[in-house]
Amino acid sequence: MLSEKSAATVRATLPAVGAAIGDITELFYEKLFAAHPALLRDLFNRGNQNAGLQKQALAGSIAAFATHLLEHPDTRPDVMLGRIAHKHASLGVTREQYPVVRLHLFEAMAEILGEAVTPEVAEAWDEVYWLMANALISIEERLYAEHRVLAGDVWREWTVTARTEETADCATFHLVPADGAPAPGFRPGQYVSVQTELPDGARQIRQYSLSGSPGSAARAITVKRVHGGAGPDGEVSGHLHAHVRPGDTLRVSAPYGDLVLRDSTAPLLLASAGIGCTPMLSMLEHLAETGHPAPVTVLHADRTPADHALRADHRALAHKLPEASVRFWYESDAEPGDATGLLDLGGTPVAPGTQAYLCGPLPFMRAVRAQLITKGVPAADIHYEVFGPDLWLASA
Missing domain, CATH: 1.10.490.10 (Globins)
Known part of the structure; x- marks a missing residue:
């Protein structure tokens, strides 16, 4: 080249x-x-x-x-x-x-x-x-x-039809196109950008994974409020949590993202941490609707069960699959049947030919990827999504 x-x-x-x-x-x-x-x-x-x-x-x-x-x-x-x-x-x-x-x-x-x-x-x-x-x-x-749009012209107005408080810091916003036209299709695991006008006039943009079925007329995004710790809190997540209610409109892009299911017949492993569970729920709903024939291993890590957004949906969707196994890890307050500590694949069987999908903080994904490679999963069969800038290469 x-x-x-x-x-x-x-x-x-x-x-x-x-x-x-x-x-x-x-x-x-x-x-x-x-x-x-x-x-x-x-x-x-x-x-x-x-x-x-x-x-x-x-x-x-x-x-x-x-x-x-x-x-x-x-x-x-x-x-x-x-x-x-x-x-x-x-x-x-x-x-x-x-x-x-x-x-x-x-x-x-x-x-x-x-x-x-x-x-x-x-x-x-x-x-x-x-x-x-x-x-x-x-x-x-x-x-x-x-998406049959002119280059750059990806934005549409969507109306918030409902809001669900998932945890103390996570809310789901249910959306329909404001113009009544059909919602664009998406592939399970993809995200949209949301452009929000802030009090200083800036129109800041953030990405959020779509949940729900691609065939549904409605869409949903789950937004985690970002607490900055030593730095500032998240501008957009804070604004959405504080101000957006049913009846409001949001400026939302067409769906994009390359963390999508590649092989509908292979054994799958879906590993997430924190708000990284959101693309996995969309994948699970699609797999349940299409009758995925191979084993699916569903793994998730979080701080506590109370911090695990969409926890009941996560487990229920997995249980709709005839050959699914589910395991959750929590740093504290783990309930019977769940594990305490960090996600560990030591006792998890991984079927030959498994396609793995990871979403969560970069240290989490690097650790899970290393364990999968140790278990014989080729690097090319491990796919990941990062919320925010992709620092995988920068930290390699």
Whole structure:
């Protein structure tokens, strides 16, 4: 994919660029938002920017893409690109924004690396950038076409028909299209973006998994209120919990996300933690409706049973499957039949050919993935979803 000349230059400069990529991406965002403040106000997650999470995710994806081009020149990292493209599509990103990103990214690169960025080096990394950008543009435009929307025009008004308090910090919002038109289809495990106008006028966007059956006319999202601990509380989750009631409207995107069931006949393992259970419930409802013929192992970890959102639904949906096994782990207050402590696959049989789906905090998913690989599950058969920036590569 890379020209021979650029490949040699990128290989020679990757250690220096990789070492400085965190500083480069930090300066990039400073320059981008100084020139285009509306992007921070209405597109990028301000909480992730303040915490430095988006910077880490961008740095990790650039480094991973460049490394892949060098180590596997005849292929491209489609799993990583697909995950990014789905997130971009849910935000309404368009091809016109990529030259803007390129301008400020390369300005930051030149400023951080100084004279090391010769014309030859800039040309080689420009090739890397456009290989990645054009691949994302192609995938994103295909995703828009699948929903029959113009590129970036993914938003519709939805009416809140009901609200259910699941736990002290989780609420489910039941939604129908405000215009009465049919709800767009979705695949079990996908999410939508919700754009919320906050008191300062910013229109911040967050992603929430869809629950319920894809065939239903209604949709539901379960929102966990984010408590910041040492930092600020979640802007959007806090606003939704405090202000949104039945009769209100929300601006919601078309459904996207690549954590979807790939093989309807394989044995499945669905492992989640915290609010990561939400895509799993959609998968379980679909499996129950379609009569999944193979074993399904349902695992979940949480702080306490009271913190486990949709706990009764989680267990009940699994029990609709004839060959399902269910086990929940809690850090404390575990009830009879449940386990105390962290999720441990030591006593859990994993059938040959199992496809595994993980959703939860990154340390949880890394630990479960390692246990699955130890049990013989190929890495290619382990799929995951991260709420927020994908830091898997950045922390590898």
